[in-house]
Structure formats: C-alpha cells, structure tokens
C-alpha cells in the first residue's frame with residue numbers, strides 16, 4: 001500500500017514533516033502545503049523556509065503550487081527544478097473563499113475551457129513532471145463527466161482526487177464511485193483522498209495509492225499501522241508531541257509556537273480520552289510555561305481513545 005501525507009496548510013510545515021518522519025513510518029511522500037507565487041516570485045519567510053531544499057534534505061517532499069497563470073506556474077516550476085525538486089503538484093482543489101475569490105484552487109474547475117488552455121501550456125512546457133490535486137466538481141457532481149474527460153487528455157504524473165465538489169467542502173460522503181471510474185480509465189496513477197481516518201478504512205482501499213490528511217493529523221501512526229506496523233501508543237504520541245514542541249521552540253518565537261501547538265493539539269487530543277480540566281488548562285494556556293504544564297497533564301492524565309479517528313467540528 002502506498003500512502004502519502006496530504007498538504008495541510010498551517011500544520012504540516014517542514015518542521016512537522018521532519019519530526020513526523022523521524023517518529024513514525026509508512027509515509028512514502030509528504031505533499032507540502034501550497035505556495036501561491038506572486039508575479040515577483042517573492043514569498044513570505046514562512047513559505048520560503050518551507051520550500052527551502054535544505055529544510056527538506058533527505059525528505060520525499062513534493063512542493064505544491066496554487067496559481068491560475070500558466071506562465072507564473074512555469075516560472076515557479078523552473079525555480080523548483082533548479083532547487084533540486086523532481087515533481088511539482090498543482091492545487092486545483094482548495095475550497096477556501098479567499099483562494100476561490102481570486103479564481104484559483106477549486107475555482108479553476110468552474111471554467112473547463114480556461115482550465116484546458118492553462119493545462120495545455122503547463123503540460124507542454126513544464127520542466128518538471130506535474131501531479132494534480134483536484135476535487136470532482138465545483139457546484140455539482142454533475143460536472144464530473146466533463147472534468148474526467150478533460151483530465152484524461154493530459155500526461156498527468158499522478159492525479160490525486162478528493163471526490164467532493166467545492167460546494168460540498170468537507171461535508172457529506174466522498175463520491176468514491178467517481179474515484180473508481182477515474183482509476184479504471186486513467187492511463188496514469190490516480191490517488192484516492194478523503195475521509196480515511198482508521199487503519200481498517202485504509203485497508204479497504206489498499207489496492208489504490210492513498211493520501212491521508214486529517215486522519216494522520218489525529219493519529220500520526222495511521223500510515224504505519226495501516227501497513228501492518230505499530231499502532232499508536234500514548235508513549236509514541238507524547239514523543240511526537242514533545243519533539244515537535246522542542247523543534248518549534250528552537251526556530252520560532254514563543255508566541256508563534258504556542259499558536260501552532262494549539263493547532264497541532266486540536267488534532268492530537270482527538271486520539272485520547274482526556275479529563276475535562278486538563279483539556280481546559282490546555283485551551284487556556286498562553287505562555288510556554290502554561291502550555292508545557294498543560295500538555296504534560298494531558299499526556300499523563302489521558303488514556304488512548306479506543307476508536308481513534310478524526311471527528312468533524314460539528315459532531316464533537
């Protein structure tokens with residue numbers, strides 16, 4: 001079974017990816033959260049650090065670009081090739097309002113003719129193999145047949161499909177039948193992404209390549225467990241947390257570290273049954289001392305949840 005770690009903007013940065021790889025196995029490639037190049041090809045210092053090849057040395061990490069201008073995409077692909085990357089991923093699935101308002105990400109699925117012109121140029125000129133990460137439509141699943149036919153025309157390096165529309169965002173159930181159709185028809189590799197939160201669910205799809213996002217964010221041992229390795233333990237969860245926290249403290253200002261660790265713990269605490277007072281102390285912590293104390297309490301007072309999986313916010 002081949003498993004990739006999905007890009008999760010605001011979570012799976014270079015530090016996170018390195019610590020994950022040092023602590024757990026089972027992930028063949030890590031897809032980086034998107035960079036959205038401006039015409040000057042300048043980046044925020046965070047984005048710069050994330051795609052810096054020195055930060056990803058020895059890591060199977062794939063950069064992802066969010067862009068609606070083919071010329072800019074090609075410039076970016078050249079830059080990444082010169083930095084030593086061997087693949088670039090194009091984001092055609094991001095549902096965020098700030099992204100789609102600019103006509104990027106999932107919004108590109110709305111206009112198949114424009115998308116075709118964009119992909120014609122990208123695939124005829126890219127200096128690197130281009131993989132795609134897409135949804136199955138914008139407004140409606142009825143758009144799928146046309147999009148499928150469109151994508152089948154290109155030499156896609158790998159097609160990662162999250163079979164929900166933009167409108168569906170993360171709600172409802174992914175249209176797996178669309179994925180099966182794509183996998184049956186495509187002459188290139190197709191990767192399934194969406195709502196695989198337990199090892200048993202991954203095994204049901206084991207004949208396909210899989211990309212896992214929120215499931216791995218909650219259970220960082222999920223990929224290794226799905227492939228017959230060690231399941232998560234409270235000790236490995238704590239080790240992962242402590243390593244991550246130490247690494248962020250080495251490189252980031254304290255305030256930024258606390259903000260990021262709250263984001264990390266939003267997911268990791270779903271893997272444990274944690275008494276309410278410890279959970280509250282964690283939520284309230286704003287300084288490194290408070291945070292370190294609260295995190296220690298969480299790990300010493302919790303037990304591992306019996307059925308570890310991601311639960312969407314509305315259902316918690």
Ligand SMILES: Cc1cc2nc3c(=O)[nH]c(=O)nc-3n(C[C@H](O)[C@H](O)[C@H](O)COP(=O)(O)O)c2cc1C
Pocket residue numbers: 006007008009010011032033034064091093094133162193194195196211212213214215
């Ligand atoms: C917090 C968050 C950040 C995300 N950032 C990105 C991103 O930068 N690029 C991208 O292609 N998808 C991004 N996604 C989508 C995920 O990569 C993935 O497609 C989605 O979570 C469905 O997979 P899952 O059910 O395994 O989580 C993000 C999703 C979440 C929840």
